[in-house]
Amino acid sequence: MTDTTRQSDDLDIANNVADEPPPTNERRLFGWERHLLVWSCIGYAVFHLLVLNVFPMETWSFRIIHVAGGLAIGFALVAAWSTETLDGARGSWVTPLELVPLAVAGATGLYAAFCIVYAFVMRDLAGVDMPPPWVFNTATWPALISAVVAMLSAWYFKPRDHRIAWYDWLLMLSCLTVCGYLLFNVSFLQFRAGVMPTQPDYVFALIGVLLILELTRRVAGLALLIIAGVFILYTFAGPYLPTFLHHDGYRFQRFFSYIYTDNGILGPTVAVSSTYIILFVAFGAFLQVSKVGDYFNDLSMALFGWARGGPAKVAVFASGLMGMINGTSAGNVVATGSFTIPLMKKVGYRPRSAAAIEAAASTGGQIMPPIMGAGAFIMAEITGIPYTELIVAALIPAILYFLSIFFMVDFEAARMGMKGMKASELPKFSRLVKQVYLFIPVIILIAALFMGYSVIRAGTLALISALVVSWLSPNKMGPRGILKALEDTTKMSVQLIAVCACAGIIVGVIGLTGVGLRFSSMLLAIADTSQLLALFFAMGISILLGMGMPTTAAYAVAASVVAPGLIQLGITPLVAHMFVFYFAVISAITPPVALAAYAGAAIAGSDPMKTSVTAFKLGLAAFIVPFMFFYNQGLLMEGEWYLILRTAVTATIGVYLLSGAVQAWFYGPISIPVRVALLLAALLLIEGGIYTDVIGIALGGAIFAYQRFAAGRKATAKA
Known part of the structure; x- marks a missing residue:
């Protein structure tokens, strides 16, 4: 095979990763x-980049x-529903059955839009600051009728082809109508919303909430929608609930006008x-269009593809790299798993194990600095802790998590007698070394952050450097490539925008009703019995709130409910929020609702529930690491350097022993008593105290010597 042919094959491998299959709807x-x-x-996309860097706008x-x-x-x-059964045929734009709802929704929607346009024309062309009262008052109910009828029609009349249906056009018009009303009255809403709202204030806010909930259902499924619905219901059901959840309740008008302010939808989640x-x-x-993302995967293949169980180790390494530029665990699974899962199956991994490895590794991408999905930005926004401090603190725990998965993968490969891939199947490392300059955008991002640049300025510099670096590679980005990257930016952002807006509803309810303080008081009561028990309770609530939700929403909700209680226990804000963040992220591989595991199972063709259980086992370190940095904050880079170093080294040995205990393999198969002893040694090392470290190392060393001796005896007997 010539070098040219092999390079072509390498590019084909990368292309398999870059083409992320779209959702079925x-x-x-x-x-x-x-x-x-x-x-x-x-x-x-251009609008946002210009506002962030050149032409700032009023925040609301x-x-x-x-x-x-x-x-x-x-x-x-x-x-609104799956389109995977549709073919390319074009049906009629509207059927006779749809004429009545089309007429109702169309007439009312157009009238409401006319009123908003009329208000702007009167103000900007005629110099009338406020239109006559009838303009907004008569627009409210037609706008609501149009949105509700269009939404119900979208549910009832399933898509017949890939055209934008009439009801979606009207929902788009509703979005613009709500936007127009809010923009026209923004200066007034900042003072009266949630306090003395007018009828148009709360009706247009209600329409906005309904639109957010509907798009969230389409892009993120029912889990987040149901949770948001429960919180909204709680706002009105408070007077009828028992003592712990009781509150006086809120008027319909006050709630919906309050929720569409910077206390709710326009608050921290949408700010991020x-x-x-x-x-x-x-x-x-920009990294993906310029094929820099593919370089990450090729480099992973060249570094680890040759080792036993190589594709699984590729998945671990590549997912850590891709996680820096990917905002969701499930999205990371699809992006890298479509390439690594078939390779893992090829070298001998069971479909369930292949999918679980990819899910666990991709979920870890959300805790890997410097970007950490989007949760780190929300954490910085909520806590006020500088972003650079957060990514430094997150470094050792993230490395421990990936080392744990790496060790588990290696032990499983050893137990099953797997081999690596052939050299002919791997990208040439010598070629990839010559392209190491493709890491420059990530290096510039990290350097700019630590040089004191704002996150926005550092991100912009990194984006520009990705464009410039592409000109040095075979995949030069010209005008067409730049436009493609901008298009992909918006398409990839839609889910996160809907999720953040929906999470803002939940955060607003928590702030309005004070339910977060009630959870705090519960944690304090439990802590009087046992602080460890309180932490386990906080862990359970964080995982429960995060199930079925993308990382951003999971952390935002858990941080509002659980983190204040932990802080009241005397835990520092950094530790409290990092604790919550880890468990919100790890909910993606926690049964029974494990989105990342389900995405991997779909690619591997394995049972989703069994896959989620296996992923949970592989990601076990993530359930222990937060307790580690709670009891020993050296793991968060706090303290003297030698204490940080000792803690990191002993914790690494601890997760190594933990991996052996989970996989029931430590230089050979291990019996149940040895497995229990190995787990005990791991927990002693993970705890972080000097005495427990000494005992853990002694016990781990004894098990290591015993296993090597037993392996030697077996080899001699076999000979």
Whole structure:
């Protein structure tokens, strides 16, 4: 095989990773609709980059446009139901049965939009600051009727082709109508929303909430929608609930106008999605279009593909790298798993194990600095802790997590007698070394952060460097490539925008009703009995709240409910929020609702529930690491350097022994008593105290010597 041919094969391998299959309800548009969507996506991304770097806007106005634009594009991009059974045939645009709802929703929606446009015309062209009262008052109920009828029609009339259906056009119009009303009255809403709302205030806010919930259902499934619905119901059901959950209740008008402010939807979660998330999604899109993301996977193949169980180790390493530029655990599984899972199956891993390894590794991508999905940005926003401090603190725990999975993968490969891939099947390391300059964008990002640049400025510099670096590679980004990256930025952001807005509803309810303080008091009561028991309770609540939800929403909700209680226990904000963050992230591989494991199972063709149980076992270290840095904050880079070093080394040995105990293999098969002793040694080393470290090392060394002696005797007997 010639070098040219082999390089071509390497590129084919990378392309398999880059082409992430769309969700089953994502439309494949054609003709003018496709062009409209593409240019809308490009314009939306450019708007954000310009506002963040060149033309700053008033905060509320920027966030209102951010949410409304994301919703409108989302309704065009994602159908209400699955489109995987559709073919390319074009059906009629509307059936006779749809004429009545179309007429009702269309007439009312157009009238509401006319009223909003009329208000802007009167203000900007005629110089009338406020239109006559009838303009907004008569627009409210028609706007609500249009949105509700269009939404019900989207549920009832299933998609017949990949065109944007009439009801989705009307939902897009509703998004723009709500946006127009909020922008026109933004200066008034900042004073009266949630206090003395007018009828249009709460009706348009209600429409906005309904639109957010519907798009969240389309892009993120029912789990987050149900949780948000329960919290909204709790707002009104408080007077009828028992003591622990009781509150006086809130009026319909006050709640919906309050929730569409910076205390709710326009609060911290949307603040992060409109700035950091969309900027770093753009960074990731530029890396992927310029094939730098493929370089990460090729480098992983060259480094670890030859080792026993090589593709599994590739999955661990590649997912850590891809996790720096990917915002969701499940998305990371699809991006790298479509490549690594078939290779793992090829070298002997069972489908369930292959899917679980990829799910556990991809979930770890969300805790790997410097980007850590999007949760780190929300953590910095909520706690006020500088972003650079957060990523330094997260480094050792993230490395321990990936080392744990790496060790487990190696032990399983040894137990099953696996071998690595052939040299002819791997990318040439000598060629990849010459392209190490492709890491420059990530290096610039980290360097800019530690040089004191803001996160936005550092992200922008990294994005520009990704474009410049592409000109040095075979995949030069010209105007067409730049436009493709901008289009992908918006498409990849839609889910996160909807999720962050929906999480903002939940955060708003928690702040309004004070339910977070009630959880805090419960934690304090439990801590009087046992602080460890209180931590286990906090862990359970964080995992429960995070199940079925993307990382961003899972952490935002858990941080609002659980973290304040931990802080009241005397735990520092950094440890409390990092504790919650880990368990919110790890909910992606925690049965029974494990999104990352289910995504891997779909690729591997394995049983989803069994896959989630296996992924849970592989990710066991993530359930222990938060307790480790609670009891020994040296793991969060706090303390003297020699204490940090000792803690990191002994914790590494601890997760190594833990991996052997979980996999029932430590230089050979181990019996149950040895397995229990190995687990005890691991926990002693993980605890972090000097005496427990000494005892753990002694016990681990004794088990190591015993296993090597037993292995030697078996080899002699076999000879």
